[in-house]
Amino acid sequence: MVAPIVNVLGELGTQTVVYMPNIISAIILLVIGLVVGKIVGRVVKEVLTRIKLDYYVTETHKPVISLSDIFALIVRWWIYLAFVAAALSREVLGIPSLAEWMGEITGFIPNVIGAAVIVIVGYVIGEYIRAQMKKMKEIYASLVGKILYFFILYVAVALALPILGIPATLVNNILLVVIGALGLGVAIALGLGLKDAVSEVSKKYVRKFRI
Template identity: 45%
Template sequence: MVEFTEVLVNISDSFIKFLPNLLGALVLLGIGWLIGSVVGRIVKEIVRRLKLDDLLFKKKKPLFKLSDLFSIIFSWAIYILFIQAAFETLGIPALVEALSAILAFIPGLIKAIIIVVAGYAIAEYVREKIEESKIMYCKLVAKIMFFLIIYIAVATALPSIGIDASLINMILIILVASFGLGMAIAIGLGLKDTVARLAKKKFK
């Protein structure tokens, strides 16, 4: 009976010592949620007023809005920062380190998004100008230039999030080689009859 009483006393003491940390963690979570929500709304309003969605997508219906995307990223950066502080208050170092890694990833993610968005804007502008020029095969040239600029933007952005760009370079080489082989076969088949006729005339 005495041992059971001692166990209860120890549990009570531990809970009483832990309670201030728990309350502190809950307060941090509440403050983080409030600040994150406010920052997210501010970022969304700034991007919306800059009219980046209209500038990039114009008459096209986008899969997502940049204002929403940046709002989510900045909001969650604040949330994670305060969640990390809450876990640190509770004395859970493993989760603190995991959240530190996520926070370290966010600046690179933002940089990568900005690079890809800028690349998309340039690609759209170049495509429009080439199509307006009415040069021979303008639509084909415009599409090739569009995807080439997008590729350069993506290849430039990938290292920002810790991905080696050599993978996408390899994919591009395979695609170009496949396209070249397909064109060569198509041209060869198309010229087969012409070559046969020329040979027949020459050796006739």
């Protein structure tokens, strides 16, 4: 009765001793990943703060959510997950299926960062153009500025979506619907607003024709 238990415990102890270097290696990788992630996250935060990213992407210059903090968090966790995937690999803990899944996540994060950068750059450019147009004294300068702003933002989103694996046709279809709705609204507004003016012009032409 005792012998089988002793054999099981002995085998378990042997496997633990054999597997211990892998466990230690995994722990070392996780600690290194934690340290590197924190350091790189702080560096990213510092760089984005110095270039005043949050200042340029908000109209009030008092952001509710700090984009610098968000990017730093994404980069930090990207590094964490990369080291976790390395620790789970076949060479260390020997869990390849989980390591592959973690690897897919870490491989997708750069796409998210790239898409976010494109949208932010488009937003900053569009906001700058809209602000400059707003300063002009022309009658329709503000309207043109808003149109250019939304067009640039649309282009940025259309460029960013394929990076995330989402076809841009979805945005194109939405844009067509929005443009159609806006066009219909403008046509109705102009029709109602110019109704009296058109009526007066028509009466003048009718009187002139009768003469």
